[in-house]
Amino acid sequence: MSKYRVGIVGAGGAVGQEMVRVLEKSFIPVAELRLLATERSAGRRVSFRGREWTIEVTEPERFTGLDFALFSAGGGPSRKLAPEAVKRGVTVIDNSSAWRMDPEVPLVVPEVNGEVLTGKEKLIANPNCSTIQMVMVLKPIHDAARIKRVVVTTFQAVSGSGRKAVLELEDQVRAYVKGREAENKVYPHRIAFNVLPHIDKFDETGYTAEEWKMVRETQKIIGDEKIEITATTVRVPVFRGHSESVNIETEKKILPDEAGKLLARTPGVVLVDDPSHALYPMPITAAGREETFVGRIREDFTLPNGLNLWVVADNLLKGAAGNAVQIAEYLVNHDLL
Amino acid sequence: MSKYRVGIVGAGGAVGQEMVRVLEKSFIPVAELRLLATERSAGRRVSFRGREWTIEVTEPERFTGLDFALFSAGGGPSRKLAPEAVKRGVTVIDNSSAWRMDPEVPLVVPEVNGEVLTGKEKLIANPNCSTIQMVMVLKPIHDAARIKRVVVTTFQAVSGSGRKAVLELEDQVRAYVKGREAENKVYPHRIAFNVLPHIDKFDETGYTAEEWKMVRETQKIIGDEKIEITATTVRVPVFRGHSESVNIETEKKILPDEAGKLLARTPGVVLVDDPSHALYPMPITAAGREETFVGRIREDFTLPNGLNLWVVADNLLKGAAGNAVQIAEYLVNHDLL
Numbered sequence: 001m002s003k004y005r006v007g008i009v010g011a012g013g014a015v016g017q018e019m020v021r022v023l024e025k026s027f028i029p030v031a032e033l034r035l036l037a038t039e040r041s042a043g044r045r046v047s048f049r050g051r052e053w054t055i056e057v058t059e060p061e062r063f064t065g066l067d068f069a070l071f072s073a074g075g076g077p078s079r080k081l082a083p084e085a086v087k088r089g090v091t092v093i094d095n096s097s098a099w100r101m102d103p104e105v106p107l108v109v110p111e112v113n114g115e116v117l118t119g120k121e122k123l124i125a126n127p128n129c130s131t132i133q134m135v136m137v138l139k140p141i142h143d144a145a146r147i148k149r150v151v152v153t154t155f156q157a158v159s160g161s162g163r164k165a166v167l168e169l170e171d172q173v174r175a176y177v178k179g180r181e182a183e184n185k186v187y188p189h190r191i192a193f194n195v196l197p198h199i200d201k202f203d204e205t206g207y208t209a210e211e212w213k214m215v216r217e218t219q220k221i222i223g224d225e226k227i228e229i230t231a232t233t234v235r236v237p238v239f240r241g242h243s244e245s246v247n248i249e250t251e252k253k254i255l256p257d258e259a260g261k262l263l264a265r266t267p268g269v270v271l272v273d274d275p276s277h278a279l280y281p282m283p284i285t286a287a288g289r290e291e292t293f294v295g296r297i298r299e300d301f302t303l304p305n306g307l308n309l310w311v312v313a314d315n316l317l318k319g320a321a322g323n324a325v326q327i328a329e330y331l332v333n334h335d336l337l
Numbered sequence: 338m339s340k341y342r343v344g345i346v347g348a349g350g351a352v353g354q355e356m357v358r359v360l361e362k363s364f365i366p367v368a369e370l371r372l373l374a375t376e377r378s379a380g381r382r383v384s385f386r387g388r389e390w391t392i393e394v395t396e397p398e399r400f401t402g403l404d405f406a407l408f409s410a411g412g413g414p415s416r417k418l419a420p421e422a423v424k425r426g427v428t429v430i431d432n433s434s435a436w437r438m439d440p441e442v443p444l445v446v447p448e449v450n451g452e453v454l455t456g457k458e459k460l461i462a463n464p465n466c467s468t469i470q471m472v473m474v475l476k477p478i479h480d481a482a483r484i485k486r487v488v489v490t491t492f493q494a495v496s497g498s499g500r501k502a503v504l505e506l507e508d509q510v511r512a513y514v515k516g517r518e519a520e521n522k523v524y525p526h527r528i529a530f531n532v533l534p535h536i537d538k539f540d541e542t543g544y545t546a547e548e549w550k551m552v553r554e555t556q557k558i559i560g561d562e563k564i565e566i567t568a569t570t571v572r573v574p575v576f577r578g579h580s581e582s583v584n585i586e587t588e589k590k591i592l593p594d595e596a597g598k599l600l601a602r603t604p605g606v607v608l609v610d611d612p613s614h615a616l617y618p619m620p621i622t623a624a625g626r627e628e629t630f631v632g633r634i635r636e637d638f639t640l641p642n643g644l645n646l647w648v649v650a651d652n653l654l655k656g657a658a659g660n661a662v663q664i665a666e667y668l669v670n671h672d673l674l
Contacts (some may be wrong), residue, residue, distance in 0.1 A: 149639050153490040153582035155532050155571065176515050188615035193575050195492050195620060197582070197633050197647045202612040206593065206635035228639035232582040232647065234492065238530050245490035245534070245569040245582075256543065275539040278525035283532060296534050298543035302486050302565035310534045310569065320543050 003031035004332070007062070007069030009081065011055050012041025014163045015072040015095055018321035022290075023070070024048055026325050028332050035068075036062055045272065060084035067337055070324050071095060086122040091337055093124050093327045095320055097209075100125040100217055107220050110330045111268045114140045117327075121334035122323045124327055129319030130154050130210065130233060130242055131217040136292040136318070137246065137311050139222055141259055142265045145305070146251035149228040152214060155236045155243040156199060157283060160315045161186055169237055187235065196235040200225060208233060241283025242319060244311045256297040263294050268318075273297055281312035289314055290322045340368035341669070344399075344406030344427065346390050346418065349378025351500045352409040352432055355658035359627075360407070361385055363662050365660045365669050371406075373399055397421035404674055408432060408660050415636070418557055423459040428674055430461050430656055430664045434546075437462040437554055444557050446660060448605045449476045453560075454664075456673035461664055465658030467491050467547065467570060467579055468554040473629040473655070474583065474648050476559055476602045478596060483588035486565040489551060492573045492580040493536060494620060497652045506574055524572065533572040545570060578620025579656060581648040590642045592632040593624045600631050605655070610634055618649035626651055 006193065010016040010128075016037065020251050023030065033048050036058040044055045056062060063069065063084060068091040078096040085092050099105040106116045107125045112135050117124065127135070138147055156164040165186040172192035175182030184190050188198065200209035214231040236243075254262075264271040272281050273295035281293035292313040300306025313319055331337045343360065347353040353374065360367065370385050373395040381392045394463065395414075400422040408415050408422075408431040415433040422429050436442040443453045444462045449472050454461065464472070475484055495502040502523040509529035512519030521527050525535065537546035551568040564568060573580075591599075601608040609618050610632035618630035629650040637643025650656055668674045 122378045122576055151488045151584045151637075151639075153569075155492070155573070173510055174514055177511055189619060190621055193621070195573060195575060195580050196613060197580070197617050197619075198612065205638075206612060206633065209610075230584065230637045230639045230643070230645060232490075232584075232633070232645055234580075234582065236492070236532060238532060243532050243534070243571075245571065247488045247567065247569075247584075275535065275543060275545075278535060280534050282526060282534075284530070296543065296569070300488075301542075302488075303566045306567070308567060308569055 003029040004067040005032040005034070005065055006030050007034040007036060007066045009036045009058055009069055009071045010073035011035035011046065012037035012044065012162065014159055014166070015316060015320045018050055018316045019070045019072060019324060020046055022317065022325040026329055028328060034062060034066060035081050063088045063090050066090045068093065068328055068331065069215070070328065072320065080191065082123055091122050091124070091331065093126060093324050095126040095324055096170070097128065099123055100127060101220065108327050109135055109218060109221055110326045111136060111266070113221050113223065114330045117330060117336055126320065126324045126327065127221060128210070128213040129160055129315040130156060130244065131214050131221070132323050133242060133292045133311050133313035134214065134244055134246060135218055135221045136217065136269055137263060137294050137309060140262050141242055141248065141250065141254060142222055142224070142227070144262055145254040147227050147248055148251055149249040151247040152229065152231045153245045154231070154232060154233045155238070157238040157240050157242055157315055158191060158235065159240050160242065166239060169239065191235060191237050193237060197232065199233040199235055238283045239313055240287040240314060240316065242315045243248045243281070243283060246309045246311055247300060248307045248309065249303050250305045250307070254307065256299050256307065259307055260297050268292060269294060278334045281310055283312060285313040286314050288317070290317045292318055340366040341404040341674070342369040342371070342402055343367050344371040344403045344422070344522065346373045346395055346406055347410035348372035348383065349374035349381065350409055351496055351503070352653055352657045355653045356409060356661060357383055357385055359654065359658045359662040360487045363666055365665060371399060371403060385563065390518055397435040400425045400427050403427045405430065405668065406664055407665065408656070409657070419460055425501050426670065428459050428461070430463060430661050431663055432463040434465065434550065437464060438557065444554060445664050446472055446558055447663045448603070450558050450560065451667045454667060454673055456669070463657065463661045464548040464558060465547070465556045466497055466652040467493060467581065468551050468558070469656050469660050470579060470629045470650035471551065471581055471583060472555055472558045472599060473606055474631050474646060475555065476601050478585065478587065478591060479561070479564070480561055481599055482591040484564050484585055485544045485588055486586040489568045490568045490582045492575070493570060493576050494575040494579055494652055495528060495572065495603060496577050497579065503576060506576065516545070528572060528574050530574060534569065534630060536570040536572055575620045577624040577651060577653065578649055579652045580620060583646045583648055584637060585644045585646065586640050587642045587644070591644065593636050593644060596644055597634050605629060606631060608632065618647055620649060623649040623651050627654045629655055
C-alpha cells in the first residue's frame, strides 16, 4: 500500500484535533502530515504516530503535493480554500456546510452511501453531525420498510459549537459551584442547567439552519427526496455526544424487534436496548466511541406503521472527524485516490 | 369570604414546600395550616403569612376539621391516606398518580377543564407535570382546529424526581469541578452532563409510565380519547423547568401566526416567540413562574396541517404545586367547598 501525504486544515480546532487522533488510529499509511490552521495555532507541535509535526499557517501553496486533505475550517474559509486545494490536485474531504448541498459534491456517510464515490470527485462533503447519526439508523429501516416521514428532536452537546463553547459550559458550572453567575458569549443565554432550542441561525420560516440541514442532507444522503422530515434541534448542557428522539412512519410495517435485529447487524451501529436493565444509549457512554448507538425502539401505536427510536453518537467522532477519516479510508480501500 | 382550614400532606418534600409558598401568595384566606409529613420532617417549623406552623406526623385523625388538603405524599401513601381524609369530610387535591385515571376522580387543569368540578367530588387529582404544561397549549389548538395526533419529546428537570435528585446533580457537578467522579443513587446513571431517556418504570411495550401518563392523562383532561399521542420522556441536567418539543397534526389548518395569537390570549399561557432576537421559552426563564411558556411555533411542512411548538413551564409550580393551589382557588371561587 502506498503512503499518503495528508493535510488537516483547521488543525487547531476541536474537530481538527479529533481528526489527527482518528487518523492516527486509522489503517491509512501516512508519509507526511501537514497541519494547517490560523496564526493563533501556528507553531504548536502535535504528535502523530511517534513523530512531532508543527502546525503551520494555512496558505494555498501548502496544499501542493498532498494526496488528500481533511478540512474543518468553517464554511467561509472552506469556500475559499477548498477550490485552491482541488486546483492543486488534492482530494478534499470538507466538514463544513459550504459544499454539502452542491449537486456536484457527494455528501457521504460511508456505511450509508459510500458507493456514490467514483474517484472522479475531488471535493467530498462530510455531513452535519446530527444528520450523520440519524441516517446511520434511518437507511437500513428505509431499505426494509420505506420511510415516509420523520419527526426528530435533538439533544446536542456543546462541543458541536467548538472548544469555546466547552469552556463556556465549564466556566458556568464552576461559577455555579461558587455561587456566582457566569457570562455567556458563545451562546445567547446561559447553557449550564438550561436548554436552548436554538442551533445555528433562524430563517423566515422559524426553523434554524441546523433543522434544515437535517431535512435536506438526510434526503441527499439516502437519495430519496420523498422522505419527509421535520426537526427541532436543541442544545443541552452535555460536553460530548448528541442524542436524538426519532419518530418514524414507514410504508411497510416493521416491528420494533425486527428493526432492532436489522440495526444490530448494521455496520457501525450498536444496539443498546434493554431498558428493564436501564440499558439505552447515552452521551456519557457514546463519548469516545466511533459507532452510532440506538435503543428504546418502540412501536408508535398512533400510526399503523410507526416506530420511536433513541439515537446517540459522539458528535466529534462519528458526527465529524470519525466520518471524515472513514471517507478517506473508503477512498484508500477502493483505490479512488 | 370564610376562612379555610388547610392541610398539606407531604409538607417536607420539594412539592410540599412549594405548596406552602404558592398557597401563601394565593387569595385563599387561611384560618389554620396543618402541615403533615413523615417523621423525618416532623418538628420542623415553617413560616406562612407571618406565623409559624410546625410540621406534624401524618395520622388520619389529623385530617379531622380540615376544609381541604393538598397531598404530595407519593402514590402509595396517597392510596391509603386520601380515603381517610375524604371519610372525614376533607376535599383532597392529590398530586400523586394514584387516582388520576380513576373514572370517578376528576383530573383537573383549571384553565383547561375546571368546569368538570361540581362540588360533589371529594377527591380531585392533579395531573403529571409534563402533561399539565402540554395540555395548556394543546387545548386551545384542539378547540380551534381539532388535534388528531401529537408526537412529543420532553426535556425534564431533576427537581421532578424530588430534592434528593437536585442534590445528586449538585454533588455530581461539584465532583466534576474537583476532577472527581460522583456517585449516582437516585438515577441509574450519572445525570450531570448527560441525558437519560428514562423517567419512571418501563413496561413491556418499551414505554415508561411517564410516557403513558402523557398519553392517557392528556386524553382525559381534554376529554377526547381520539387524540393520538406518542411520547418520549427524557431527563436532562436542569434543576427546574420542563421543556417539550411538541409536533401536532390537526384536522383543520391553523397557521403558526394564528396559533400564536390564540395562545397569546389564553389565560395562563405566555407567548415568547421572537427567535430572531433569541427569544423563546427556556427553563431558566420559566423557573419561578406560574405560567406556561410557548414559542418556536412553526408550520410542519411535512403535513398538510402540522405545527411544531416548544413548551416550557416550572415543573414544581404549574407542573405541581401551582396547579394544585389553582384547583383549590377554583373551588373557593365557585363556592364548591
